[in-house]
Amino acid sequence: xxxxxxxxxxxxxxxxxxxxxxxxxxxxxxxxxxxxxxxxxxxxxxxxxxxxxxxxxxxxxxxxxxxxxxxxxxxxxxxxxxxxxxxxxxxxxxxxxxxxxxxxxxxxxxxxxxxxxxxxxxxxxxxxxxxxxxxxxxxxxxxxxxxxxxxxxxxxxxxxxxxxxxxxxxxxxxxxxxxxxxxxxxxxxxxxxxxxxxxxxxxxxxxxxxxxxxxxxxxxxxxxxxxxxxxxxxxxxxxxxxxxxxxxxxxxxxxxxxxxxxxxxxxxxxxxxxxxxxxxxx
Numbered sequence: 001x002x003x004x005x006x007x008x009x010x011x012x013x014x015x016x017x018x019x020x021x022x023x024x025x026x027x028x029x030x031x032x033x034x035x036x037x038x039x040x041x042x043x044x045x046x047x048x049x050x051x052x053x054x055x056x057x058x059x060x061x062x063x064x065x066x067x068x069x070x071x072x073x074x075x076x077x078x079x080x081x082x083x084x085x086x087x088x089x090x091x092x093x094x095x096x097x098x099x100x101x102x103x104x105x106x107x108x109x110x111x112x113x114x115x116x117x118x119x120x121x122x123x124x125x126x127x128x129x130x131x132x133x134x135x136x137x138x139x140x141x142x143x144x145x146x147x148x149x150x151x152x153x154x155x156x157x158x159x160x161x162x163x164x165x166x167x168x169x170x171x172x173x174x175x176x177x178x179x180x181x182x183x184x185x186x187x188x189x190x191x192x193x194x195x196x197x198x199x200x201x202x203x204x205x206x207x208x209x210x211x212x213x214x215x216x217x218x219x220x221x222x223x224x225x226x227x228x229x230x231x232x233x234x235x236x237x238x239x240x241x242x243x244x245x246x247x248x249x250x251x252x253x254x255x256x257x258x259x260x261x262x263x264x265x266x267x268x269x270x271x272x273x274x275x276x277x278x279x280x281x282x
Contacts, residue, residue, distance in 0.1 A: 002280035003244055005039055006225040009068075009212050010271060011238075012045040012055055014191070014231035015248050019267050023058050030272035035061050037281050042215065044068040044208050046189055046200060046234050048157065049076050050114050051138065070110060071187050071200050071234050072211035073157045084214060085112065086206045087155035092183055094149050096159055096201060099178045103171045106161040109151060117143040120151040130194040131162045159201040165190060168197035175201070187234040190252070200234065209237025216241075229274055231255075231266065246274045 010016050010031070018024050035041055041059070045052050049069040056062045062078040069076065075083040093109060100107065105126035111118050118141040121127075127135060135142070145151040161171045168188065175186055185202045208230075216226050228235070228242035231251040239245035239260055247255050249265035256262055263274040 002278055003227070004225070005034075005227045005244065005279050007040050007042065007216055007219060007221055007227070008034055008275070008279070009042050009044045009208075009226065009228040009238060009242065011208075011230040011232070011235050012043055012047060012052060013189075014250060014266055015229055015235075016043070016055070016271055017266065023055070024269050024272070026269035026272040028059065030269075030275040031059055032061070033281075034275055034279060035059075035064075039279070040066075040219070042066050042068060042212075044072075044212060044228070044230075044235075044238055046071045046187075046198065048110055048118070049074050049112075050118070050141075053078065066215070068208060068211045068215065070157045071202060072207045072209070072237075073202055074112065075211055075215060083218070084211065085157075086203050086211075087112065088158050088184070088201065088203045088206075090152045090155050092180070092203075093152050093156055093159055095180055096175075096184070097148055097152075099180055100161070100171065100175060103161055103163075103167075103174070104148070106163045106167065106171065107148060108160050108162060109148060110157045110160065111151075111154070112157050114141070116141055117151070119143070120145050120148060122146050122148050127162055129164065130191070130196045131198075134162075161199040161201070163197065164195045165192055165197045168199050172199055175199075189232045189234045192252075207237040208235060209239075209241045212238050213241050227274075227278060229263070229271055244278055246278065 065078045109120040187200045189198045224243035226242045227244035228238045229246045231248035245260040247260045264270040
């Protein structure tokens with residue numbers, strides 16, 4: 001079952017990181033071995049670029065590392081070189097804020113900058129529970145703007161709605177029933193055990209899968225030479241593209257029904273297990 005892989009795409013949260021949000025020694029060793037063997041590693045994450053950099057740095061070969069961030073909206077190197085941007089048009093974001101009025105308290109707008117205002121929201125009253133950890137980590141970059149439309153003087157990277165699982169299922173149903181559906185991509189990351197769901201709204205035809213395909217073609221690779229490892233709904237397009245798709249053991253049962261390989265959980269060094277099982281280093 002082993003394959004000659006040339007590009008290994010790895011999700012961060014729920015995949016590379018363990019339940020304590022750390023990279024295990026086994027996962028670190030596996031990725032370093034792959035890198036030293038000539039396999040390119042690319043991190044593919046729903047995190048914005050700056051929020052993913054501390055994870056990238058821990059790998060040890062970050063100066064040669066590229067990241068696909070914001071669920072495919074940005075492809076940029078660790079050192080700051082941009083390969084591709086696919087922002088959400090400001091006009092679409094304004095329509096979104098209007099259409100989703102009932103969920104405005106869950107709305108966060110992300111901009112491609114590393115200063116205060118990279119994240120814009122109206123208030124935090126409805127951003128409770130486990131999303132508080134994310135808020136605290138990003139407080140230096142958050143700006144409060146009422147109404148949020150005033151911040152949309154340029155195209156944002158994406159919009160996202162954060163909240164409990166049931167609340168976000170309602171938001172997704174409302175958005176997919178609106179006139180916006182043909183103009184956007186809706187991707188969700190769901191953690192039922194934390195009662196947390198993040199629903200990202202991106203430009204049409206923007207996803208981890210679109211970005212990974214673009215990068216593989218740039219590198220002159222076909223899908224058979226690409227392995228992808230993920231754990232959540234926002235990884236689906238990436239897994240569909242890869243010739244060797246691997247789902248984490250901690251993924252929901254729905255993702256495990258697609259015929260993709262299943263590795264161990266993120267608490268059991270699932271990335272390392274997948275690399276050992278499927279990558280031919282010969």
